[in-house]
Amino acid sequence: MQTRDVIDHYRAEPGYWFVPKLFGIGATPVTWQGWALTIGFAALLVADIRFVHERIAQIAIGVALFAVFTGIAVRRTKGGWSWRWGIRG
Template sequence: MTIKDRIEKSYRVRDGYWFAPKRFGMGAVPVTWQGWLATIIYVALLFACVRLLPGIAAKLAVGVPLTIGFMVIAARKTDGGWHWRWGFKK
């Protein structure tokens, strides 16, 4: 199996999942349109929060729960869950 084949296989997910686990470290990568849409919406809302809300307290009061919410959704929709990884599975 070539490196290209291994990379393509690592970004395939089962039905119902939106994110694939990262190959190195902890976290996920969006691989379906739903995952990309969730990521784009999160980034747009966070950007609006930072640009439009006055004061650091208001930005944190909206930004922190928004980030935690996105992380929960991403973790639940990641095929294989979140844990530390270091490269391809053998």
């Protein structure tokens, strides 16, 4: 794998906030919008854990936050999410 291939992989294209991970499943934020979404998700999850004291409500809110975050991230990832084994050339 060439360094240039990795650099090109992490270049954001208009309309996309994330790029797929090189190995495995998931995505990496590459724009300020992607980072803002990721940090906002983490902050809301911490607030949920800290301020919601009923365990069932805490879990429900956490699952809902995760579902919304993942749904947005999948739609804003170039090429979608699937298992990857590096850059194929």
